[in-house]
Amino acid sequence: MTNMPILKEREKQIYQKGAQAFDMTCEKKSLAGSVSQRACVFCGSRVVLYPIADALHLIHGPIGCASYTWDIRGALSSGPQLHRMSFSTDLKEKDIIFGGEKKLYGSRVQLIDKYHPNAAFVYATCIVGLIGDDVDSICKRVSDEKGIPVLPVHSEGFKGTKKDGYKAACDAMAHIVGTGSIEGIGELSLNIMGEFNIAGEAWIIQDYYEKMGLEVVSVFTGDGRVDKIKRSHGAKLNVVQCSGSMMHLAEIMKEKYGIPYIRVSYFGIEDMSKALYDVAEHFSDHPEVMEKTQNIVRKEIQAINPVLKQYKKVLSGKKAAIYVGGAFKAFSMIKALRSLGMEVVLAGSQTGNKDDYKLLREMCNDGTVILDDANPLELSKYCIEKGADLFIGGVKERPMAYKMGIGFCDHNHERKLSLAGYSGMLNFAKEVYSSVKSPVWKFAPEKKLS
Amino acid sequence: MLLRHTPKEITERKALTVNPAKTCQPIGAMYASLGIHGCLPHSHGSQGCYAYHRSTLTRHYKEPVMAATSSFTEGASVFGGQANLLQALNNIFTIYEPDVVAVHTTCLSETIGDDIPQIFGKARADGKIPEGKFVLHANTPSYVGTHVTGFANMTKAMVDYFAKPAEHKENRINIIPGWVEPSDMKEIKRIAGELGVKFIMFPDTENVLNGPQTGKFAMYPKGGVTIDELVSAGSSRGTIALGRLTSGPAAHALDTKCKVPCEILDLPIGIKATDRFVDSLRKMGGVNVPDSINIERGQLVDIITDMQAYFYHKKVGLVGDPDQLEALTEFLVSIDMLPIHIVTGTKDKKFEKRIKSLTEGLPCKVNVKSGGDMMLFHQWIKNEPVDLLIGNTYVKYISRDEDIPFIRFGFPILDRIGHSYFPTVGYQGGMRFLEKILDALMDRQDRDSSEIEFELVM
Structure with missing residues (x-):
């Protein structure tokens, strides 16, 4: 299994520092047939806009896109919880043939009348891009009638990657920015x-x-x-x-x-x-x-340093594998893990760009494997080969790590403790420690490649 | 309150689903495909679909869930996905080396109109499907039916692609378990084994989605029905299909294609449905029911009689999938409970009729809706509160808001473990279900009773 084949087209998306000249390819569409850990445009838009708690988020498409994104991200609100509900036009076969515009208009009006949101987002999913519903003009019409911003989010899943979804979300928000009074906002x-x-x-x-x-x-x-x-x-x-x-x-x-x-x-x-x-x-x-x-x-720093030092003592020399959505997160993580005395042996991202990977390479030690848009076989291969004690990733990576008998820390939607800020660093250290040093790994059979 | 936005007053909603009690076809197809040995499910659509299905199944099972995708781009959505699927098959068989690739479609590829059998033909002609490897497909447009339909379609595809008609029938039966947990499939197999019936089960996710910790990551865990077994399903003497909606189409297809007669039963949840299952096994298999099974049945009856006072006329709200709910409603009625609000997201005419006939004699009004959503369910509860809620994880919002005890049952369960290891089917599964019901009700009684009333012995 050490000789696991790598798709020829993917060779340049995998790099081992020190072992070869740096010529990494990235920002490519995933190969058809690869078991990528990536998602789609809609996913990108949905995660970015979802935390706006007093807006109504209507997903225009068949039911799945709404069901799978119903309150799965722990973005907390101190007030309204409207964002935690799931609204869908639930398109059926008839709508696909005759268009979903009428349904979209009807549901929009009904929802706004009932929930009085401060804005509404309409997410166009794959199918809407194909059947050609004029989401823009319906949004405008409802917005004019109801007097709140009703914004189309062009997040048809196939029209790019998650990054394009971020962009679509930003475009939608850009329509709201600048429509309120800035009175009373100071210099600082x-x-x-x-x-x-x-x-x-x-x-x-x-x-x-x-x-x-x-x-x-x-x-x-x-x-x-x-x-x-x-x-x-x-x-x-x-x-x-x-x-x-x-x-x-x-x-x-x-x-x-x-x-x-x-x-x-x-x-x-x-x-x-x-x-x-x-x-x-x-x-x-x-x-x-x-x-x-x-x-x-x-x-x-004074408050947390003494505790961090304790963690560092026991975590020194442990090895970590990182696989994240955006590469930017990986940079901080490498530094944070280093401050705990840990070494990063694998660093990868779903959507990094060339500069990201260049920087990653500069930050990493010789021998570190750098991956773009990796698949589970590659991840598990390098985790075992490099002797990782900890895997940092998201929902799909967690059970893989556990199956291999490796500690895990979720640095994605499913983190339960805040990891940002100084208190977050302490939480992070605690979480890494409790997973890496857990006695339960002793029950796991010896780590093997296959 | 999390669902503070749910109004008590019920108004008709035509163009809108709020808090769905269903999801789309492809995830059902993916779950069924995972019940084939060495199979890599493949989503013919854009990347997000399969990412969501894998994430949801991963959260439900806490197991790695493998699948591939055609990664549709704008080009594919204009010119069709043939090139993507051909490249995908080539890559999959080269790198991931599955025995089988089970392709399901999505709203995108269905609307474009990709012809999967034709693409398979081309792939085979081009040598992209190696000797000894298999492909199959199911059409699972997301805008038709629900996840339940997708499961049924992929299960039927197993018959369409592989079952081989045979003149001579073997002394063996087929069991199609329906969309139940790996633990349930294991229990159904155990019961058949206790009776000494030879059988083929498909799909079979035991040891795929409830596997042991092994110290290694395996793309293809040990379990699953083999292609040889699927071929032989055509020479079995009969088929027991559990679950009208999830298993019925595959069983009928076997009958039509291979002349294997079938009996379509409820999921064996509760005493009566399990009785019918065991009786069918006995008759079709030509065996006797052993004492071991009789003892299990007796134990279940014993719990029911011992605790009947606690079940008496407790009101229950149920939300889930039709096959599960029909069996469960019968079970609850049989132990003197009152299932009064019953919602499934899957539209099915027979469902409402069946529930109405099962609850006919109850001393109260029963609300039933197929093609409903959780918002309607919640509104019914606001108007007529219940003592117990049974449904998937999303019911926890309602449980919290209305302060009603809640048992997790169905799909998905994102916040508890157990369902993949402990069955709810069969007599033993029935005992586990009753334990859960009693725990929930009695914990509530303990919590709510005053110090004066607080009882030690219950």
Whole structure:
């Protein structure tokens, strides 16, 4: 099994540092027939918009797309829970033949009358792209009649990758941005972008910024509210996290409203602190911000460092495999794992681009395997070959890791503890420790390749 | 309250499903395909479909779920998916080396109009399907039927593709278990084994989706019906199909194609349905019912009689799939409980009729709806509360909001374990079901009773 065949076309999506010249291919459509861990355009749009809790999310298509995305992401809301319900036009054969427009209009009107949302998103799924429903004009008509933004999200599954879905979501939100009053928004203000409040992470980050004396105008989209998005163009800075899910909107806002953006990561002490300092740096006309920031960082690090040191003692030398959606997340993770004394032996992503992989290569040690759009066979092969003690991934990777007798940490939708910020780093260390050092792996037979 | 947005007042909704009690065909086809040994399910559509199916099945079983996809692009959606499927078959047989590839379609490929048998023909002619390897397909457009239909279609495809007619019938029967858990399939096989009946079961997900921890990741776990067995299904002397909707079409197809007569029964959930199953096994297999089975039956009856006071006229709300609900309704009525709200997302004319006849003598009004959703179910409960809820994981919202005890049963179960290991079919499964019902009701009684009333012995 060590000689597991690799598809010829995939050879350039796999790289082992030190063993070969770097010439990685990425941003390719997955090969037909590969057991990729990727998803579709709709998935990208859905995850980005889903946390907007006072909007109504209607999925226009057959029932499946609505069922599979019904409240599966732990994006918390402090108020409305409308986003946790599942609305679908539930298209049937007749609708496919005669078009689903009438159904879309009817359901839209009925829903808005009943739930009084502050905005409504209509997700066009695969089939809608084929039968040619004019989703745009129906949305406009309902919007005119009901007086709230009703926005089409062009997320036909086959029209690209998850990244294109992020873009479609950003395009939809761009229609809301700039429609509210920016009165009262001061100089020291920002939007948090690309933070979805999984396990309450946006609240932690927002709290840091507020302690720095900054006003958070809107979070995109964790614990999101339509009214806040409407006035978000009043903020003086966009702080963008994550691998580009919100970059498109940040670009639009830069162009249209002249709001600069910076990219950050809230994961791990190093990147978390850098994020706060970078933001403080941006407001350097107000030196008190930097002063407060230094205090916060010092206090937070002091609070968690002694505990982290304890974890580091036991985790030193352990090996980790990382497989994430966007590569950006992998960078922070490598640093965070290193700060725990752990070595990354495999790093991969579903949707990384050339620059991402270049940077990954620079960060990794010799021998580390770098994968783009990997399949389960490749993941398991390298996990075993490289002797990984921990796998960091999402829902589909978890049972694979457990079958191999390897510890696991979910850094995706199913994380149960917040992993962002300083307290998040502590949670992360705790989770890694409890999984890697769990006595249950002793029950597992010796790790084998096949 | 999570579902605070659910109004008590019920208004007609035609163009809208809120909180679905169903999902689409392809996931049912994928689950059925996993019940073939060495099979890689293949989704002929865009990448998201199979990612969602794999994730949902993974969450339900806590097992790796393997499948491939045609990865449709814009080009494929204009010019058809033939090139994608040909490339896919080539890649799959080269790299992942399954014995079988089971292709199911999606709304996308169905609307485009891809002709799968024709594409298979071309693949074979081009040498993309190696000697000794197999393919099959089911048409599973997402806009027709539900996940239940998809399961039934793929199970029927196993017959259409492989069962071989034979003049001479063997002393052996086919058992089509329907969409039940791997644990249920195991239990059905155990019962048949206890009776000494020779059988072929398909599909069979035991040891595929409830496998042991082995220290390795295997793309193709040990279980599943083999192609040889599917071929031989045509020479069995009869078929017992469990579940009218999920197993009926395959059983009829076997009858038509191979002249294997069939009996279509309810899923063996509860005492009466299990009695009928055991009796059919006895007659079709020409065997006697051994004491071991009689003892199990007696134990189930013993629990029912011991605890009848706790079951008496407790109101129950059920949501799930038709085959499960019909059997379960009969079971609950037989132990003197009152299933009063019954919703399935799958539209089926016979369902409502059957439920009505099963609940005919009950001293209360019974609401039943096929093609309904969880919102309607919740509204009924708001209007007429129940003592117990039975349904998939999504019922937990209603359970929490209305503070009603809840038993997880059906698909999907995303937040508990057990269903893949412990059956709910057969007499033993019935005992487990009763234990669950009693635990839920008695825990509630303990929680709600005052200190004065709090009882030690129950």
